[in-house]
Amino acid sequence: MKVLICDATAITALDMISDAGIEVVNRPDITPEELLEVIHEYDAMVVRSRTKVTASLIDKATRLKAIVRGGVGLDNIDVEYAGSKGIQVLNTPSASTAAVAELTIGYIFALARHIPQMTASMEGGEWAKKSFSGTEIAGKTLGLVGIGRIGQATGQKANALGMTVVAYDPYVTEAEGIELVSLEDLLACADFISLHVPYTKETHNILDADAFEKMKAGVYIINCGRGGTIDEDALFDALKSAKVAGAALDVYTEEPSMGHKLYTLDRVIGSPHIGAGTVEAKARVGTEVAKNVINVLTK
Ligand code: NAD
DSSP states (O other), X not given: OEXXXXXXXXXXXXXXXXXXXXXXXXXXXOOHHHHHHHGGGOSEEEEOSSSOBOHHHHHHOTTOOEEEESSSOOTTBOHHHHHHTTOEEEOOTTTTHHHHHHHHHHHHHHHHHTHHHHHXXXXXXXXXXXXXXXXXXXXXXXXXXXXXXXXXXXXXXXXXXXXXXXXXXXXXXXXXXXXXXXXXXXXXXXXXXXXXXXXXXXXXXXXXXXXXXXXXXXXXXXXXXXXXXXXXXXXXXXXXXXXXXXXXXXXXXXXXXXXXXGGGSTTEEXXXXXXXXXXXXXXXXXXXXXXXXXXXXXX
């Protein structure tokens, strides 16, 4: 049995797989062209978000029994086509929940207190004590769009910080400490809006110009979910008009996203899709990846 590691995966996971008697070939920088040439030799492949598993790749994968995704989103894999060929697609749904929820809370504080902008000002040799007036988050309303694993974890932490938490999720009927509301009501009442939905036809640009129009003036936006769920041009306009006071982004419509026009605005802060990028989450993802590979290939 042979597994191909196509994206960076914890060494401990590779050791677990080897210890189960499965040959591991670690090629975290493999190109799409190289992948097409070698995939027929493997019984399983491990990917994160970098590697795209297309129908044409699956057609070449004549031995493949499993595609294991370290992480949550499966939008880089043609899941339906894999299923039609009898290939299992497995992910590690809970491993990154805490990391993404903590980053979201970090962004709420960073936006409320302008922490990145003040750091840049200090780095520029300034002492701009009067330029940065912050806002407290206790007593403010956090609106969560999507209240699955990460939405709920974020909501619980926000509750503990004294925020009122409301959420819109048509597929959830209850969530402890969180009031479920319509999207319209959420847009109208939230001081901070944070997205935790997958990218689907329904969530495509769920925050569009019309949605920004319905929000409170001075709202803050956070997206540590999936790119494509915010109309980035509409967000740009809403920031320019000061309807939106600030935005924190970890995910983008196009990734990688270098030189994004939103970053020409100093009220935009963010990161390059590193929501799950903690030591602990990477270790949990690795362990779950290894268990998935071993289960499919040895049981
Ligand atoms: P989850 O499946 O547990 O939760 C997603 C929730 O979205 C579900 O409750 C679902 O009902 C809801 N939803 C679906 N369509 C909706 C709609 N139209 N309107 C409102 N709600 C809707 O997933 P999760 O583990 O909580 O992950 C949430 C998102 O975070 C996913 O998109 C995932 O890919 C992303 N994520 C990002 C990072 C990162 O590095 N930034 C890391 C992990 C996960």
